[in-house]
Amino acid sequence: MSLLLSPVEMAQLSLKNRVVMPPMCMYEVQKEDGVATPFHFAHYGARAIGQVGLIIIEATAIHPDGRLTNQDLGLWNEEQAQELKKLVASLHFLGATVGIQLNHGGRKAKDAVQAIAPSASRFNEEYQIPTEMTIATIKQTQKDFIEATKRAIAADVDMIEIHGAHGYLINQFLSSLTNQRQDEYGGSLKNRYRFVKEIITEIRQFYQGSLWIRLSLSDYVTEQNSLKQWQTLAQWLEADGIDCIDVSTGGLLDIKPNIALHPGYQVPFATALKQAITIPVVAVGLLDDPGLCEFLLQTKQTDLVAVGRGLIRNTNWLADAAKELKDTNFKMYNHSYFRGQK
Ligand SMILES: Cc1cc2nc3c(=O)[nH]c(=O)nc-3n(C[C@H](O)[C@H](O)[C@H](O)COP(=O)(O)O)c2cc1C
Numbered sequence: 575m576s577l578l579l580s581p582v583e584m585a586q587l588s589l590k591n592r593v594v595m596p597p598m599c600m601y602e603v604q605k606e607d608g609v610a611t612p613f614h615f616a617h618y619g620a621r622a623i624g625q626v627g628l629i630i631i632e633a634t635a636i637h638p639d640g641r642l643t644n645q646d647l648g649l650w651n652e653e654q655a656q657e658l659k660k661l662v663a664s665l666h667f668l669g670a671t672v673g674i675q676l677n678h679g680g681r682k683a684k685d686a687v688q689a690i691a692p693s694a695s696r697f698n699e700e701y702q703i704p705t706e707m708t709i710a711t712i713k714q715t716q717k718d719f720i721e722a723t724k725r726a727i728a729a730d731v732d733m734i735e736i737h738g739a740h741g742y743l744i745n746q747f748l749s750s751l752t753n754q755r756q757d758e759y760g761g762s763l764k765n766r767y768r769f770v771k772e773i774i775t776e777i778r779q780f781y782q783g784s785l786w787i788r789l790s791l792s793d794y795v796t797e798q799n800s801l802k803q804w805q806t807l808a809q810w811l812e813a814d815g816i817d818c819i820d821v822s823t824g825g826l827l828d829i830k831p832n833i834a835l836h837p838g839y840q841v842p843f844a845t846a847l848k849q850a851i852t853i854p855v856v857a858v859g860l861l862d863d864p865g866l867c868e869f870l871l872q873t874k875q876t877d878l879v880a881v882g883r884g885l886i887r888n889t890n891w892l893a894d895a896a897k898e899l900k901d902t903n904f905k906m907y908n909h910s911y912f913r914g915q916k
Contacts (some may be wrong), residue, residue, distance in 0.1 A: 576901040577871040579892065582627075582632075583628060584854050585818035586784040587732060589671055591627040592871060593892055596858050596880035597675035597735065597788075598662055599632045601645040608635065608648020610657045620889040622670035623907045624697035628878075629670050631661075633677040633737055637715065639686035640678030640743065640795035649676065650718065657727035657821060662730050668907075669698030670679060673733035674726050675788065678715060680704065681752070682825075684759070689745075690715070692746050692753040692760060692769075698828040712759060715743070719773045723781065733817075734777075736770065740825030741792055741889070744770045748789075749799060749826055763803055771814055778815040787811055788820040791843035793829035805850035812851045819847055820856040820880070837866055845875045856880050864895035 579591045602613040614631075621629055630738070635641040635648045649652050658674070663671045681704040681719050689912040690711055691704035707715065707815050719736070719792035746752040747769040753760045757846060791804050798806075807842050808819055810837045821844035824831055833839065840859035854877035860886040861867050884891050893915055896904035906915045 575903045576864075576868050576896075576898065576899040577616060578868045578879070579896055579901050579904045585733070587628065587671055587784065589627040589878075590625065590669075591892065592878045592880050593626055593867075593895075594628045594632060594820075594856055594880040595621050595626045595885050596856075596882045597630045597737070598886070599630045599642065599881055601643055602798075603645045603647060605856040606644040608638070608641070608646065608649060608650065608654045610654075610661045614647070614661055615779040616691055618661065618665055618670075618672075619668060621885055622665045622668035623911070624885070625892045625904075625907060626885065627671065628733070629665060629672050630733075630735055631658075631672065631674040631731075633675045633742075634658075634722070636676055636678050636718045639683055639688060640680075640685055640718070641685060642677075642679045642742075645687045648710070649674075649722040649725050652725075655729055658726070658731075659729040666730070671732045673735055673784070673786070674729075674731050675737050676722050676726065677718060677737035678719070678743040680746045682741055691743065692755050695754070696750065697741070706755075709757070715774070716769070716773050720776050723777050727781055727783070733786060734781070735786040735788055735820060736773065737788055738770060738790075739788040739822045741827070744823075745790055745826055749793065749824060751795070751798060763799075763806065767807060767810060771810065774811070774814045774816065776818060781806060784817050785815060786818045786820055787816050788822055790823050790825055791821055791847070792823040793826040793839075794824060794829060794833065801846055802803075805847060808847045808851045812853050816853065818854045818856065818878075819851070820858070821847055822858055835860065837861060838870065841870060841875055848874075848876065854878060858882065864898045867895070868899055
């Protein structure tokens with residue numbers, strides 16, 4: 575029996591295996607109302623039937639101007655919450671464990687009427703110059719995160735992931751490359767952490783379930799948060815009630831990282847965080863080879879693996895992984911599917 579495909583209790587969740595579908599925006603909300611469509615039921619349903627251990631629904635905006643595009647999912651009103659509840663119920667019916675990623679795009683909210691950010695510097699010339707957030711806007715945006723979290727809980731999700739990666743609003747606060755504030759939300763690492771810390775602390779007043787955060791551990795430039803600083807942040811996040819850290823990189827700056835992309839290229843970042851904390855981590859990034867995933871788990875470089883584009887290409891990635899790993903314990907969805915399992 576492989577570690578990859580065997581069940582695990584982790585981060586306050588009972589997972590049927592260690593494969594995570596990471597959040598991936600589908601830009602399929604043609605009506606621009608942030609409400610899930612039949613596409614989302616089919617898209618996530620297929621991965622539920624494919625026996626993915628944890629499905630994290632794509633970045634879902636907490637405010638209309640927090641969307642990356644107007645085709646994003648949203649969770650700032652009741653209509654969106656009602657449809658999300660139906661989507662989650664349909665995935666639970668299929669036996670899946672389901673989370674959602676909550677996001678505000680900040681200066682990368684391309685279609686926003688007025689983009690906001692910790693400081694008034696734009697991502698690149700194709701993006702707006704964002705308005706620097708006042709303390710009142712900071713408090714309101716934190717409240718929007720809280721309200722969206724309450725709607726996600728009411729929709730019965732099994733976990734909530736705060737999007738702190740890829741250069742979106744929370745990431746913009748965390749980095750001095752995008753946060754030049756002079757007040758208590760800028761300057762020192764502790765001050766830059768304050769925006770998300772206050773959100774997490776408030777969530778923990780009413781939600782004891784599984785709460786994750788996604789971080790970008792490298793901006794691929796020299797003047798960035800050091801690995802040591804990320805380890806410190808991870809320790810603060812653990813102390814403040816985060817159950818798992820989903821470790822990615824990039825997205826803060828408009829640069830093309832000068833790195834060789836290879837399977838597992840982001841794993842060392844996950845492992846480095848893992849060494850500093852006791853909560854689990856997720857590694858992601860070109861982890862399409864089941865043998866590599868199994869090796870990373872066996873050697874404790876990560877606790878869970880996320881497969882993104884691999885699951886876009888192949889909804890039955892896990893069945894193929896079972897074949898490759900010769901894991902005869904893995905079962906496809908039902909008896910009819912067993913007949914398709916070689
Ligand atoms: C179409 C697409 C949409 C994505 N949207 C999101 C998103 O909503 N939130 C997020 O944190 N990452 C997003 N990502 C990044 C993925 O979650 C993942 O980290 C990345 O694709 C690397 O993993 P992979 O090599 O297995 O695909 C997206 C990636 C793709 C391909």
